[in-house]
Amino acid sequence: MANSRSGDSMLDRFVRILDAFDRDNSSLSVATLARRAEIPLATTYRLVEDLCGHGLLARDRQGQIRHGLRLWELANRGAVTQDLRTAALPFMEDINQLLRQHTQLSVLHQDEVLIIERLSRPGAAVNQANVAGRMPVHRTSMGMTLLAFSRPEEIAGFLERHGEIMRSTHPHLRAEMAEIRRRGYASMDGYIDEDTTGAAVPVTNDAGYQVAALSVVVPRSTASLQPTIMALRTAARGVSRTLGYRRES
Amino acid sequence: MANSRSGDSMLDRFVRILDAFDRDNSSLSVATLARRAEIPLATTYRLVEDLCGHGLLARDRQGQIRHGLRLWELANRGAVTQDLRTAALPFMEDINQLLRQHTQLSVLHQDEVLIIERLSRPGAAVNQANVAGRMPVHRTSMGMTLLAFSRPEEIAGFLERHGEIMRSTHPHLRAEMAEIRRRGYASMDGYIDEDTTGAAVPVTNDAGYQVAALSVVVPRSTASLQPTIMALRTAARGVSRTLGYRRES
DNA sequence: CGGGATTTCTCATTCATTGAGAAGGTTGCT
DNA sequence: AGCAACCTTCTCAATGAATGAGAAATCCCG
Numbered sequence: 002m003a004n005s006r007s008g009d010s011m012l013d014r015f016v017r018i019l020d021a022f023d024r025d026n027s028s029l030s031v032a033t034l035a036r037r038a039e040i041p042l043a044t045t046y047r048l049v050e051d052l053c054g055h056g057l058l059a060r061d062r063q064g065q066i067r068h069g070l071r072l073w074e075l076a077n078r079g080a081v082t083q084d085l086r087t088a089a090l091p092f093m094e095d096i097n098q099l100l101r102q103h104t105q106l107s108v109l110h111q112d113e114v115l116i117i118e119r120l121s122r123p124g125a126a127v128n129q130a131n132v133a134g135r136m137p138v139h140r141t142s143m144g145m146t147l148l149a150f151s152r153p154e155e156i157a158g159f160l161e162r163h164g165e166i167m168r169s170t171h172p173h174l175r176a177e178m179a180e181i182r183r184r185g186y187a188s189m190d191g192y193i194d195e196d197t198t199g200a201a202v203p204v205t206n207d208a209g210y211q212v213a214a215l216s217v218v219v220p221r222s223t224a225s226l227q228p229t230i231m232a233l234r235t236a237a238r239g240v241s242r243t244l245g246y247r248r249e250s
Numbered sequence: 251m252a253n254s255r256s257g258d259s260m261l262d263r264f265v266r267i268l269d270a271f272d273r274d275n276s277s278l279s280v281a282t283l284a285r286r287a288e289i290p291l292a293t294t295y296r297l298v299e300d301l302c303g304h305g306l307l308a309r310d311r312q313g314q315i316r317h318g319l320r321l322w323e324l325a326n327r328g329a330v331t332q333d334l335r336t337a338a339l340p341f342m343e344d345i346n347q348l349l350r351q352h353t354q355l356s357v358l359h360q361d362e363v364l365i366i367e368r369l370s371r372p373g374a375a376v377n378q379a380n381v382a383g384r385m386p387v388h389r390t391s392m393g394m395t396l397l398a399f400s401r402p403e404e405i406a407g408f409l410e411r412h413g414e415i416m417r418s419t420h421p422h423l424r425a426e427m428a429e430i431r432r433r434g435y436a437s438m439d440g441y442i443d444e445d446t447t448g449a450a451v452p453v454t455n456d457a458g459y460q461v462a463a464l465s466v467v468v469p470r471s472t473a474s475l476q477p478t479i480m481a482l483r484t485a486a487r488g489v490s491r492t493l494g495y496r497r498e499s
Numbered sequence: 500c501g502g503g504a505t506t507t508c509t510c511a512t513t514c515a516t517t518g519a520g521a522a523g524g525t526t527g528c529t
Numbered sequence: 530a531g532c533a534a535c536c537t538t539c540t541c542a543a544t545g546a547a548t549g550a551g552a553a554a555t556c557c558c559g
Contacts, residue, residue: 006513006514006515006547006548006549007548007549010300010515010516011260011261011515011516011547012260012264012300012301012304013304015261015264016304016306016324019324019325019328020324020327022327022328023327023328024327024328024329024332027328027329027330030505030506031505031506031507032504032505032506041548041549041550042505042506042549043507043508043548043549043550043551044547044548044549046506046507046508047547047548047549048547051259051261052261055261055262055265056360057265064506067328067330068325068328068329068330069330070330070331070357070359070364071359071360072324072325072328072330073325073326073330073331073382074359074364074382074384075265075268075269075321075325076268076317076321076322076324076325076326076382077322077325077326077381077382078269078271078272078273078382078383079268079271079272079273079276079316079317079321080273080276080317081276081316081317081318081319081321081322082319082322083273083380083381083382087370087381090369094343108319110319110320110323111305111320115319115323120339121336131332132326132332132335132336133322133323133325133326133327133332134327135323255516255517255518255544255545255546256517256518259546259547260516260546260547279536279537280536280537280538281535281536281537290517290518290519291518291536291537292517292518292519292520292538292539293516293517293518295537295538295539296516296517296518313537500559501558501559502557502558502559503556503557503558504555504556504557504558505554505555505556505557506553506554506555506556507552507553507554507555508551508552508553508554509550509551509552509553510548510549510550510551511548512547512548512549513544513545513546513547513548514544514545514546514547514548515544515545515546515547515548516543516544516545516546516547517541517542517543517544517545517546518541518543519540519541519542520539520540520541521538521539521540522537522538522539522540523536523537523538523539524535524536524537524538525534525535525536525537526533526534526535526536527532527533527534527535528531528532528533528534529530529531529532529533
């Protein structure tokens with residue numbers, strides 16, 4: 002008796018379970034999973050078994066749960082990211098070779114910056130911007146570029162949802178965005194690391210719509226950003242040309 | 251009345267829906283999806299709505315369904331593939347630069363070759379081995395390498411399941427695998443393209459277990475594979491060293 | 500050895516899931 | 530315009546799949 006369903010659908014729970022993993026916690030126990038996803042243990046156990054059966058999760062040698070390869074396969078087969086990635090990779094390599102710094106490709110997703118691809122130099126700064134990781138719009142050059150070059154109605158929507166924090170961190174927001182659009186790039190100090198500066202330019206498709214941002218992280222001491230910007234622009238243009246058509250949601 | 255449930259769980263259906271997409275069909279209508287996944291239309295409609303609500307699917311401007319970025323994010327956040335990819339990418343770039351040919355990183359998954367990463371030269375051959383795509387073990391150098399360097403019990407299991415086709419396509423299988431292990435690489439003609447040859451070497455972790463294979467596709471006319479093999483070996487060793495520990499299921 | 504944790508399983512209860520059906524829209528052909 | 534074929538969207542009664550408390554079995558650590 003006494004069963005009180007807890008009001009969330011099965012899919013809710015599947016997603017919460019898959020979402021409970023992150024780079025630091027690549028494998029978890031069922032109990033931890035249950036706590037993190039806030040699902041009763043017995044239920045979690047059953048759901049995890051299901052997911053394992055489908056290969057979306059897998060148990061390692063010690064019985065811990067990790068993401069299964071099948072999940073990765075499923076999500077990467079559909080071409081959402083692949084086109085962009087494939088188009089951008091060669092140019093990111095160029096940048097990486099030329100500037101010898103971290104290079105990132107990112108998009109705006111659910112009001113945050115989502116990193117699609119990243120090339121790092123073995124030397125340089127720390128791990129902070131991982132592939133599939135998220136970063137705040139208002140503190141990164143990628144975010145500010147992505148926002149500034151969005152469609153007016155998208156900008157309006159974003160500001161409606163996040164006007165508070167944007168205005169408090171960017172007192173002259175409208176002017177700043179206009180400036181970014183005029184100059185064609187955004188730069189911003191020290192989110193990833195105190196001693197670094199990020200610089201980002203938009204990547205457009207051939208209809209002129211922005212589809213992503215390309216960015217690098219350089220030491221703060223760098224005298225002039227101009228060479229960096231030039232390299233980024235060249236790369237972005239190359240990606241645009243490779244992409245040709247296509248615009249994604 | 252008359253409701254006859256069709257015996258597959260919700261998760262089954264979610265997976266079948268997500269699985270219905272491939273690179274060629276990156277966006278589908280609900281009706282097509284229903285047919286492909288073999289789920290009654292009304293049900294498909296509801297499930298798709300759910301998935302869209304969670305961002306695992308998304309509707310484009312024309313109301314067609316595509317994979318959602320959230321799905322990609324979910325699947326890539328957990329570090330299953332990322333470690334391997336990150337470790338291998340720089341070395342794959344080296345190969346790509348040196349040999350100017352397609353380079354692939356793959357693993358054995360559910361008795362097939364699963365492509366984890368791929369770098370292509372704008373010039374060379376056709377799209378066949380896409381990231382997250384699968385290829386048959388018995389027709390690719392990657393497959394043969396991955397198999398030959400698997401643990402004995404894994405090989406035995408594989409042969410139990412696929413002995414038929416393996417023996418018919420590889421009459422001297424045991425000798426062939428022994429040879430691959432002795433030489434440290436496998437090569438194979440013309441799966442991706444009639445006029446190409448694939449060559450692959452194993453990538454091991456520092457416990458000596460194989461975790462992946464690294465391969466290139468070269469024109470069949472290539473006089474000697476030796477330089478190619480050398481480059482692959484160097485790269486594989488580099489990846490192994492970067493990986494250090496870790497072994498995945 | 501003992502106590503705290505985790506994994507695994509059972510089972511009666513119930514409500515979320517189901518899918519036939521129908522209405523309304525779109526497209527394309529004649 | 531009229532018709533046919535197809536698609537999307539929604540409703541609703543019936544039901545069996547999902548639920549979660551509880552308990553047994555197992556692991557782990559000092």
